[in-house]
Amino acid sequence: MARALLLLRIARYPPLPAPPAPSHPRPLPPLLRRHAPSAIRFAPFSLPASSVSTSTDASSDGGGGRKGGEEEGCGYVDYLGMSDEELMDQCEMGTFKASGPGGQHRNKRESAVRLKHRPTGIIAQAVEDRSQHMNRASALSRLRTLIALKVRRPINLEDYTPPVELLQILPLKSTVRGKDVGPQIGPNNSKFSPGMQALLDLLFAVEGSVSDAAKILGLSTGALSRLILSDDSLRTAANELRASKVSRKICAVNIYSLTGEYHITHSKHYI
Amino acid sequence: MLSLALSSRPLTFLRPSRRKPTLHRLLLPKPLATATASASALTPLTPRFDPNSTSGPDPDPTPLFLRPANHPVPAAALDAFRHRAAALVPPSAPHLHHQLRWLLADAIAAGDPSSSDTALLRAPLDDLEDMWQQHVGCRRPFQYVVGNEHWRDLVVAVRDGVLIPRPETEAVVDMVRKVDGFADGWWADLGTGSGAIAVAVARELGPQGKVFAVDVSEVAVEVTRLNVQRYGVQDKVEIRHGSWFEPLEDVKGKLMGVISNPPYIPTDDLPGLQPEVGWHEPKLALDGGKDGLEHLLHLCEGLSLVLKPGGFFVFETNGNKQSEFLVDLIRTKWSSSFHSVEAVLDFAEIKRFVTGYRR
Numbered sequence: 001m002a003r004a005l006l007l008l009r010i011a012r013y014p015p016l017p018a019p020p021a022p023s024h025p026r027p028l029p030p031l032l033r034r035h036a037p038s039a040i041r042f043a044p045f046s047l048p049a050s051s052v053s054t055s056t057d058a059s060s061d062g063g064g065g066r067k068g069g070e071e072e073g074c075g076y077v078d079y080l081g082m083s084d085e086e087l088m089d090q091c092e093m094g095t096f097k098a099s100g101p102g103g104q105h106r107n108k109r110e111s112a113v114r115l116k117h118r119p120t121g122i123i124a125q126a127v128e129d130r131s132q133h134m135n136r137a138s139a140l141s142r143l144r145t146l147i148a149l150k151v152r153r154p155i156n157l158e159d160y161t162p163p164v165e166l167l168q169i170l171p172l173k174s175t176v177r178g179k180d181v182g183p184q185i186g187p188n189n190s191k192f193s194p195g196m197q198a199l200l201d202l203l204f205a206v207e208g209s210v211s212d213a214a215k216i217l218g219l220s221t222g223a224l225s226r227l228i229l230s231d232d233s234l235r236t237a238a239n240e241l242r243a244s245k246v247s248r249k250i251c252a253v254n255i256y257s258l259t260g261e262y263h264i265t266h267s268k269h270y271i
Numbered sequence: 272m273l274s275l276a277l278s279s280r281p282l283t284f285l286r287p288s289r290r291k292p293t294l295h296r297l298l299l300p301k302p303l304a305t306a307t308a309s310a311s312a313l314t315p316l317t318p319r320f321d322p323n324s325t326s327g328p329d330p331d332p333t334p335l336f337l338r339p340a341n342h343p344v345p346a347a348a349l350d351a352f353r354h355r356a357a358a359l360v361p362p363s364a365p366h367l368h369h370q371l372r373w374l375l376a377d378a379i380a381a382g383d384p385s386s387s388d389t390a391l392l393r394a395p396l397d398d399l400e401d402m403w404q405q406h407v408g409c410r411r412p413f414q415y416v417v418g419n420e421h422w423r424d425l426v427v428a429v430r431d432g433v434l435i436p437r438p439e440t441e442a443v444v445d446m447v448r449k450v451d452g453f454a455d456g457w458w459a460d461l462g463t464g465s466g467a468i469a470v471a472v473a474r475e476l477g478p479q480g481k482v483f484a485v486d487v488s489e490v491a492v493e494v495t496r497l498n499v500q501r502y503g504v505q506d507k508v509e510i511r512h513g514s515w516f517e518p519l520e521d522v523k524g525k526l527m528g529v530i531s532n533p534p535y536i537p538t539d540d541l542p543g544l545q546p547e548v549g550w551h552e553p554k555l556a557l558d559g560g561k562d563g564l565e566h567l568l569h570l571c572e573g574l575s576l577v578l579k580p581g582g583f584f585v586f587e588t589n590g591n592k593q594s595e596f597l598v599d600l601i602r603t604k605w606s607s608s609f610h611s612v613e614a615v616l617d618f619a620e621i622k623r624f625v626t627g628y629r630r
Binding site for chain 2: 101102103104105106111131132134
């Protein structure tokens with residue numbers, strides 16, 4: 001029985017580097033390539049000491065993501081099932097470096113938003129919209145995608161049944177997909193993220209084997225591959241996950257350096 | 272300095288002296304007091320525009336995005352404009368490149384120039400060229416150039432003579448929404464300007480709720496009317512022309528809340544403002560008199576008369592010092608009238624707002 005427990009923690013949280021010069025675009029994962037580089041500098045987040053841990057001791061890490069980790073399926077916070085407001089409550093909004101008195105003094109669209117999800121340390125930001133309100137909405141939806149891609153929840157393969165949010169993103173020909181599940185949800189739908197998260201959880205539990213996962217989901221390997229390929233960020237995450245499965249003896253460490261602005265360490269513990 | 276202002280000047284002297292500005296005055300670009308008075312490093316020594324030339328404020332006050340789309344333009348010409356316009360601003364100013372994209376987003380009605388031969392624009396290319404030049408050359412605020420500001424989930428029409436709503440102020444609406452039973456109360460937005468707050472609050476209200484949008488400026492009343500109509504909240508927003516509480520005699524003691532983003536910049540600070548603000552935005556909406564407190568104090572004084580018991584107020588201020596001063600003042604001088612008075616931070620962690628409840 002492979003019960004995989006993923007630990008997400010902030011390995012280090014460096015001061016933000018200057019944004020990349022437009023003439024030298026950094027090679028970014030596809031999800032982040034869409035973001036315009038931000039020229040706005042954010043003041044570093046000030047976090048309570050418990051939220052940021054550079055220690056390797058799992059139990060000292062803050063956040064609710066692994067509460068009750070002894071028994072799978074209980075106590076793992078379903079972040080994506082939260083309403084926008086609940087999720088927002090778990091976030092800190094990056095503050096703008098106060099470059100002056102602000103308010104009526106200024107005419108500058110300082111509308112960029114940077115959200116830091118405290119329990120996981122995941123950061124999402126948006127700068128491209130014309131109002132702060134809209135940027136917040138964009139950042140929040142981006143945060144949902146990043147949570148789906150980065151937060152792994154353990155699965156007990158012996159009595160696994162795919163959750164409904166996963167069934168909803170499967171093609172109709174899946175044999176485990178009941179008729180009452182409704183039409184297939186695609187990557188542009190906001191409900192795709194929870195399904196994507198559940199799919200990655202499963203892939204993680206089966207050591208990245210697409211064919212094993214396909215069997216469980218009642219699909220051909222080809223059909224599941226096509227699903228994974230239908231979304232760039234899902235494909236990237238699945239590939240990274242498979243690559244990181246090479247060694248499973250020691251806690252493999254896989255550092256994602258997404259924007260050069262933050263680093264998240266994934267450690268896998270096998271019980 | 273703030274306490275001096277209070278002790279040396281009885282509060283009753285701090286009546287607002289809001290004269291009705293003529294439209295003509297408001298539409299002219301603001302002259303500089305002296306060229307050397309501008310403290311900002313960004314400020315060129317002399318403005319690069321001639322107030323008498325035709326490239327001043329747009330003769331057509333209709334916001335670009337609301338104009339009819341009747342200017343077909345070859346995609347290649349549009350593309351050439353895009354490159355010319357981008358070349359006018361340095362790559363180190365990404366906000367200007369954003370704005371260029373937004374200018375085109377407002378101007379292009381149909382036809383993605385990358386996929387078709389012709390784009391349909393809401394203004395001739397020459398006008399767009401002129402608009403861009405006004406912005407990057409004459410420092411005319413981008414929002415006046417295109418005639419709108421995206422604020423919360425609204426596209427608020429603005430024009431010369433009304434304050435451009437600021438991103439900080441977006442938070443005011445969230446504070447109002449947290450007030451118990453806000454949806455069916457009567458609210459007043461004093462000095463509504465473009466009407467942004469009034470419209471945003473009105474959209475959250477229930478069937479009984481209402482906002483009185485008050486402004487002394489005729490341009491503001493006109494622009495507010497446009498924004499109220501565009502969002503179809505005519506039955507929720509009642510526009511009243513006049514200074515602060517004056518047009519609210521008939522609703523005294525009936526208001527669930529008073530909202531205001533009054534002029535709060537100390538008069539002495541006006542010459543040093545960023546050109547987009549100091550040269551172009553109405554002094555009427557910026558100048559808070561000595562210490563910037565003139566109108567804020569007047570508002571605090573009138574509050575208890577218009578609010579019903581339990582009523583809420585939120586004022587935007589110049590920041591930490593003003594907010595602290597006002598919180599202190601209300602807590603000591605009017606402690607019998609108000610409770611839970613506090614300063615609230617904006618997204619830059621400046622104490623931007625003062626809020627509280629009437630007892």
